[in-house]
Amino acid sequence: MNDNLKLDEVRLTLGGNEILKGVSFALGRGQVLALLGPSGSGKTTILRAVAGLETPDSGRIEIDGKPVFDGSQKHFVPAEKRGLGLVFQSYALWPHRTVNENVAFGLKLRGVSKADVERRVQTALDQLGLGKLGARYPHQLSGGQQQRVAIARALVYEPPILLLDEPLSNLDTKLREEARVWLRKLISELGISALIVTHDQVEAMAMADRILLLNEGRIEQSGTPTEMYAHPHTIFAAEFMGANNRLSGVASTGPDGRANLKVSGTELIGTAQAGAVTGDAIGLIRVERVSVDKAAGPGCVEMDLVTRMYLGDRWEYLFERDGLSVRAYDAEPLGDGRHHVRFPADSLWVFPRS
Amino acid sequence: MKNPTSSRWIPAFAGTDAWRVAVVVGVALAVALPLSLVIYQSFLSGPFFLPTAKPTFDAYSFVFSDKDFWRALRNTAFVAGGMTAIAVPLGGILAFLMVRTDLPGRTWIEPLVLSPVFVSPMVLAFGYVVALGPVGFVSLAAKSIFGTVPWSIYSLGAIAVVAGLTHIPHVYLYASSALASLGSDVEEAARVAGAGPLTVMRRVSLPMIAPALLFAGVLVFFLGFEMFAIPLVLGDPEGILVLTSYLFKLTNRFGVPSYQLMAVVVVAILAISLPLVLLQRRLLRDAERYVTLKGKGARTKPLPLGKARWFALAGVVLWLLVAVGIPLAGIGLRSVVSAWGEGVNIAEVLTLDHFYEVFDYPPLVHGVINTLLIATFGGAASVAVYALIALAVHRWPHPLTRVVDYAVLIPRAMPGLIAGLAMLWVFLFFAPLRPLKATLISLWIAYTLVWLAYGMRLISAALLQVGRELEEAAKVAGAGTGRINREITIPLIRFGLMSSWVLIFMIFVREYSTGIYLLGPGTEVTGAQLISLWGTGAADVVSALSVINVATLAVGLAIALRLGVRLR
16 A cells, blocks of 8 residues: 555546546555656546546555546546645636635645634635735735745645645746756655656656656656656657657668667667667667767768858768758867767667557 | 645535525526516416416417407518618628728717617607608698608508617627727728728628627517517507517406416517527527637728718718607607697697696606606616626526526517516515505516626626736735625626716616506506507607606716717
8 A cells, every 4th residue: 555646447538539548557555656648648537537637437546545537337436535736737816715715625625723724824824925925815926936835725724635736837947947946946845746747758757766658648657757857768758758860771680689770871779678679760879978089980981071060069060962951069179070970779779660 | 634624525516616606596586486477377367366366278278369469469570571681781781881881970970870779769769650651741741742652650560660760789899899809800801802981891891790690680580579669669550460469468458357368478588588588598699609700900090982972971960850859849849849740830839838837746756757867877787796796606606607698598588568567476476565556666676587697798898997816906915705896806897887887877767668567556657658658649648758768868878978888
C-alpha cells in the first residue's frame, strides 16, 4: 500500500473521441510524477479524471488504496468527496473573495473552527511567502502571487495528492524558471505526492521524480528523467525529450549490435533502438551530442559549415554534405570550410521508419 | 467496497441531482399544462367547464370555413412580410452606421435606438393615432399646409410600415453584435481596393453577417404573427383583422364565451409560430457559429464616412422621430389637452384633468400600483425562478436538460394574449387553483411563463461568463453543488441577476397582452387596462395612463443606464 494513486486501464471518451485508451500507472508516496505530452495527448484529462471532474468509461482509479472510480462496479466518488488539491492552469481564483477567503474555503467546508481556519490559512500563506497579502483580492496580485495563492488554496487542507495542471504556463519566461525551482523545493520540503501536467519536457525533467510520456491517449514511455532522456524507447519519446537532428536513411545490420545508417551516400554508425533495424530508417542524435573534432576519428564525417548563430554561451552551427544536414553546438567560433563532424555511435539512435 | 454516502451511480440520478430533476419536471409541467388544455379545448363542442361539452371537430370546421379567419391570416402574412422587408435592411444599415462608422453622437443614440423595444406597443400604437390619425396633431398640421392629410394610418400598409419601423431595433441588436465581432481588416481590405463606405457596407460588411440578418428576419416575421396592439389599434377602425385581433374579437362575437373557437385559433397560431421558433433556434446556432469563425475582432477602427455622416445622422434621427418621437410626443400632448380637433386652440384646452381622473378612479389606481408591484417584486421573483431553472441545468451533463431547452420554446411561441388565455383556463380547470385567479399571483405566473425564454437567456448569458474552473476549484476543495451555487456561482453572477431584474422590470411594466384575459378585480394592470379602455374610446384616460406607463419605463431605463446594464 505504498502507492498514493493507482490507475488501472482507464479509458475515457469525450464527445465521441476516445481521449484515454487504457492508461495505467502508480504514484508512490512522496513522489512527484509529471504527465508529459503534446497537446491532445490526454494528460490534462488524466488529471481531471483523478480529480473526479471527468468520468472514465472503464478502468479503475484508487487513492490511498480506496477505489474512487471502478468502471466494472459503477462506483464513482464525486470530486468533492476525494479530498484532493488541484491547482488550475488559469489558477481559477474566485474573484469575489479575498486571498484569505479563497484559501479558507476548503477548511470551512471541512468544519474547521474559526480560530483554526485563521491560523492554518496564515501558516499556508506564510509558507508561500504571501504573509501580508491575505486581505487583497486576486485582481490586486501579480501573476506569480496568484499562482502561489492557488497553490496555498490547494494545499491548506493537506490533501494526500497535489494535482497541478500546467502550473507554470501562465508565468513569463524569467519568472517560470524561478517558480520551477521554488515549486520543486516546496514539494520536496512538504514531502507530499504530486501529479504535474506539463507539455514542456525541461519543466518535467526539472520537477519530477518520474515522467510519464503520453501520446494520443496512451503511455508512450515512463521512467526517471535521466532514463527518459538517455534511453528513449521510441522515436516519439526521443524526439519529444530534447533538441534533435533527424536523419532519414537506409539501415543495415552492422557489427557488435550496431546499425549502419546510410544517409544520401554517407555511411554512419549508430545504435539500433528497437532490435535490429533494416531498410528505411530514421537516425536521431541530440544536437549537443554532435561534436566538431580537430582531426578525423571514428564516427567522423567531413562536412561543410553552412551557417553559424551566436547564442551567448556557445555557438550553434549548421553543417551539410550532399543531402545530409546536421546542427551542432560548439564553445569555439569555427571558420568557414570543411570540418570533422563526429556522430558518436552510442548517441546516434536508429529507429525503423514507421 | 461501495459506500452509499460517498458514491454515486452512473448515470447519476438520485441524491444531489434530485432537485435538478424536480425543477426540470416543474418546468415541463408549467409549459405542458396550458398547452394541452388549449389543444383539448379545441376538440370540444363548448367550454370545457360545461357538462354538455362533447368531443368534436366542429370548432375546427367553423373556424376554417370562416372567411374572416382566412382574411386575417392573409393580412397577418402581409403585415409580417412587409415589416420584415422594412426592418431587416434598415436595421442592418443602422447597425453598420452605429458599429462600423464614425457616425456623430453614437453613444447617446445607442439607448435611444433600443427604446422602441421597451415602450409598450399599445402606447406606441395609440401615439400614432393621436399624432398621425385623421385628426392627429401632425395630421392637422399637415392639413393646414397641404389642404389634406396625405396619409392614412388606418390601413394594412400603414400597419406594416409602423410595425417595420418599430421592429428595427430587433434587427439592430443581432446585426450589431455580429458586426462588432467582425475584424475591421476585412473592411479595410475593401477600402484599400477602392470601395467607398456604401460599397463596403453593401458588398462586404452586411453580406458577411448574412446569417445574423437571416435570423433577425425570421425573428421579425415571427413577431409579426405575435403582434397584437398595433394591428388592433390601427386596423380595427377599418375592420382590418390579423390573427391575434381576430382571436380577441372572437371573445365577444357571440354572447356566450366560445372557448372552443378561440382554442382553434390558438392552435392555428401555434401551428405557424412554433415552427418559426424552431427555425430561429437553428438559425441562431448557425449565426453564432458563423460569428465565432470570423471572430477576431479585437481591433475595430471606425470607417470614416466623411461629409456623408451628417446625412446618415439625419436619417437615424428621422427614424427615431417617426418610430418613437412623434407617437410619444402625441401621447404626451393628448394627455394634457381636454379636447382635440380641427380649429382647437391648444392654449385654451391645456389641462391636467385626465391625470386627476386616473387617480380618482380606483381600478386605475390599483392598475398603476399592481403594475409597480408585479414589475418590482414579481420581477424579482421571476428572476429567482429563471435563475433556479438555469442553475438546475447549469453544467449538468444529462439528457434531461434538453427538456428545458425545448420547453422554453413553447411559451416563446405563444403570444402574450394566448398565454394569458391559456393561464385563465388553467385556473378555471384546476379547482384548487381557482382562488388564485383573482389575485396578482395568477398574473405573475402568466408573466413569468410568457417571458420564460427571455429570462432564461438573460441568466444563461450571465452564467456563461462564469469560468468552469472557478466552480471546479470549489468542487475539488470539497463543495457540493448547493454550496458551489451559493458561495461561488451566484455571487459571481450578482450583477447579471441585478441586470436581469431591471430588464424584467421594464418588460413587465410594458406588458399589456398577457393580462387581458386575466383582467378583473384584484388583477388590474395598466397595460391590459389600456386595451380595454381603448375599446371604450376613452382617449383622455388612455393617454394619461400611457404617460404614466412610459414614465415608469423611463425610470427603469434610467436606473438601467446608471447601473451600466447592457440593454441587449
